[in-house]
Amino acid sequence: xxxxxxxxxxxxARSEARRLRDRQSHRIKKRLEEHSLRTGLGxxxxxxxxxxxxxxxxxxxxxxxxxxxxxxxxxxxxxxxSIKDLNLILQEVDGFYSGIKVSDNMIILFRDHVGLIxxxxxxxxxxxxxxxxxxxxxxxxxxxxPGTLTIFDGRSLKTVRWYMPRRVSVRDPVNYLAEQLKNxxxxxxxxxxxxxFSGGLxxxxxxxxxxxxxxxxxxxxxxxEGCVDxxxxxxxxxxxxxxxxxxxxxxxxxxKTIQTLIEILxxxxxxxxxxxxxxxxxSRNSTTKNVVxxxxxxxxxxGYWRYVKMFREIGDGVNEYILAxxxxxxxxxxxxxxxxxxxxxxxxxxxxxxxRIYEFSRSIGLEMKLKEIDGEIVRxxxxxxxxxxLGVPGKLxxxxxxxxxxGSGIFKVVKRLSEEGLLAEQSTNLx
Numbered sequence: 001x002x003x004x005x006x007x008x009x010x011x012x013a014r015s016e017a018r019r020l021r022d023r024q025s026h027r028i029k030k031r032l033e034e035h036s037l038r039t040g041l042g043x044x045x046x047x048x049x050x051x052x053x054x055x056x057x058x059x060x061x062x063x064x065x066x067x068x069x070x071x072x073x074x075x076x077x078x079x080x081x082s083i084k085d086l087n088l089i090l091q092e093v094d095g096f097y098s099g100i101k102v103s104d105n106m107i108i109l110f111r112d113h114v115g116l117i118x119x120x121x122x123x124x125x126x127x128x129x130x131x132x133x134x135x136x137x138x139x140x141x142x143x144x145x146p147g148t149l150t151i152f153d154g155r156s157l158k159t160v161r162w163y164m165p166r167r168v169s170v171r172d173p174v175n176y177l178a179e180q181l182k183n184x185x186x187x188x189x190x191x192x193x194x195x196x197f198s199g200g201l202x203x204x205x206x207x208x209x210x211x212x213x214x215x216x217x218x219x220x221x222x223x224x225e226g227c228v229d230x231x232x233x234x235x236x237x238x239x240x241x242x243x244x245x246x247x248x249x250x251x252x253x254x255x256k257t258i259q260t261l262i263e264i265l266x267x268x269x270x271x272x273x274x275x276x277x278x279x280x281x282x283s284r285n286s287t288t289k290n291v292v293x294x295x296x297x298x299x300x301x302x303g304y305w306r307y308v309k310m311f312r313e314i315g316d317g318v319n320e321y322i323l324a325x326x327x328x329x330x331x332x333x334x335x336x337x338x339x340x341x342x343x344x345x346x347x348x349x350x351x352x353x354x355x356r357i358y359e360f361s362r363s364i365g366l367e368m369k370l371k372e373i374d375g376e377i378v379r380x381x382x383x384x385x386x387x388x389x390l391g392v393p394g395k396l397x398x399x400x401x402x403x404x405x406x407g408s409g410i411f412k413v414v415k416r417l418s419e420e421g422l423l424a425e426q427s428t429n430l431x
Contacts, residue, residue, distance in 0.1 A: 001027050002062055002119070003047040004100060006107065006127040006152075010036060013045040016129055021047045023136035026264065027342040029289075035060055040105045041154045042127055054078050060102040064117050066349070067095025068187035077101065083108065083149065087162040090149075094355040096188075098144070100130060107152040113163050114296070114353045115146030115330030118338055121157075128152055133339065134266045146330050168356075168363040177360060177382060178389045184351040185209040192216045193349070194286035195293075196279070197244065198229050198404060199236030201380060202294030202303075204396040205387050206351060207240055210292075218288065222247045222281045223408035232399070232407070239393050247285050254413050255422060257281060262423070264343060267336060273423075274405040274414045276340040283344035291346050295337055296353040299325045300361035301380040302369030308377045311370050319366040326362070329353075 003020035007013040014036065021032070030049040037044045037060055046053065046060055054061040054074055067073045070093055077099060080086040086101070090110065098119035101108045109130060111119055121130050121144060122137040134141045144150050147163030170176040189210060197203045197219040210217045221233040225248045237244035249257075257277045262268055265276055283291050298304050302322055310318040325332070334350075341348040351357075364382065371381040378384070387397040405411035417423055 001029075001032075001047075001049055001132050002052075002064070002098075002100065002130060003132075004044065004062070004130040006039075006042050006044045006129070007124070008042050008126050010038070010043040010045070013043040013127075017045040017047050020129060020131045020136050024131060024133055027132065027339075027345070029345050029347075037102065039102065041107065041152075044102055044107075046100075046102075058104065061099065063097060063099035065095060065097035065099070066117075066188060067093055067097060069094055073097065083151065083160065086110070086149065087160070090162050096350075096353075105153065109144045109150040109152075110162070111144050111146050111148065113147050113165070113355050114334070114358060115143070116334055116338065116348070116350055116353060118335060119144045121150065123157065132342075133264065134335075135264055143331060143335065165359045165362050168360045170360075173360075173364060173368060174382060174385045174389055177357070178386045180354070180356050180360065181205065181351065181386065182209055182213075182390070184354040184357060185215075186213050188349050188351050188354060189213075189215055189292050190288070190290040190349070192288045193290040193292050194218050194220055194282070194288045194346075196282050196291060197221055197233055197237070198407060199233035199396070199399070200294075201383060201387060201397065201399060202297040202352070204236055204240070204392055204399075205383070205390065206292060206294055207236075207242065208387075208390060208392045211240065211242065217242075217292075218245060218286070219243065220245045220247060220282050220285060221408075222249060222278050222285075223410065224249060224413060227407065227409035229404070229407040229409075236396055236399075239396060245285070247281060249281060249410070251413050251417065253281075254410060255417055258414065258417070258423065261340060261343065264339060265336060267332075270411065270414050270418060271405055272336050274408075274411040276336050277410055277414070278404055278408055279337050279340035279348075280344050283341045283346035286344075286346055289346040290349065291341050292349045292351065293337070294352055295333060295348075295350045296329060296358075297380070297383065299329055299333075300352060300357065301383045302366070303380045303383075305379075307370060308379060311366075311377060316366050318370070322366075322369070323362065326358075 003017045005013045005016035035046045096116040098111045098117040120134045122141040149160045151158045223229045368382040
């Protein structure tokens with residue numbers, strides 16, 4: 001959690017930072033520390049969780065990160081003497097992170113290649129404020145774009161793109177992706193974790209690799225009693241030989257969850273509310289508070305049914321829409337899912353979105369994502385071949401699956417609650 005304010009007065013900066021802290025109290029997992037700094041830009045007050053800040057009385061650095069390949073990313077960024085140096089460091093780091101670096105005459109805000117860890121900014125008269133979440137900052141708050149540095153010099157904002165996806169060329173795409181997925185689960189997924197497990201291809205690959213790597217994982221599926229996801233997840237769990245925790249939810253519990261989430265989510269369509277409710281309930285029932293999910297796999301490898309429909313209409317032109325969905329993933333999906341998990345005092349891990357996998361996906365042709373076989377369009381073709389190479393049982397590799405909001409039965413309940421007017425009071429603020 002980050003809450004930062006820059007104003008002309010120390011007391012005003014402290015007051016604003018503490019207001020932002022209080023509006024984000026649902027996501028605080030550790031003790032907090034506070035830092036005040038007088039700079040050439042004005043007075044800065046920063047509040048964050050212990051261990052996430054470096055300070056020496058002249059400078060401040062806050063960073064939230066998961067970068068297992070780098071021994072001490074905060075220290076590397078702290079020692080960067082220029083924007084160019086910082087740019088070069090970030091180009092070489094495969095990880096998930098957000099950060100703010102403060103000096104006497106400059107504030108730099110930065111994010112990883114995909115934008116998993118949230119960071120938002122709002123300009124104020126003569127200053128600015130920053131927070132993990134958008135809603136506390138107000139309607140004119142803006143997320144820091146993934147793969148960029150946003151620089152404030154006291155007069156204006158300047159955005160510099162530090163990240164351009166590298167082109168990946170390999171002789172054996174299937175085995176390369178299999179190895180990268182294994183490395184990602186090994187490096188990013190905590191030793192003790194809770195896997196959101198629906199029994200589909202994406203979560204089955206993660207579960208299979210977690211078991212191979214000796215992770216102490218629990219497997220959780222959420223839905224209404226008798227839903228498709230319960231049936232499919234139970235069957236997949238039996239095939240993999242894992243214990244499954246089924247969390248059945250009723251309409252009143254879904255309503256209560258949504259009434260909590262609707263106050264903090266920037267995007268509040270019925271689909272967003274349904275998916276957020278699923279993630280929140282999984283996280284609330286997690287014993288590890290480390291939630292692992294297959295987010296991003298559909299955008300990376302052509303998993304949505306709408307891509308099939310578009311492919312039949314415009315052929316290879318659908319790839320432009322897939323890439324556009326990847327570019328906007330931070331605002332359409334990740335902001336919602338991370339917030340739903342964080343509001344239950346948990347942390348979200350998304351191994352499919354590691355940079356090497358992200359860049360590989362952008363480098364391969366559409367024929368490796370959508371492939372026509374015997375008149376049928378097979379979605380996520382290469383991921384199914386990877387599952388075979390990894391030893392995932394055949395029934396799980398070939399399975400078709402409904403989207404989580406439908407397979408869980410939760411979207412149907414949310415729609416009914418909306419039609420009955422039980423969400424009417426909150427829905428006036430939907431945006």
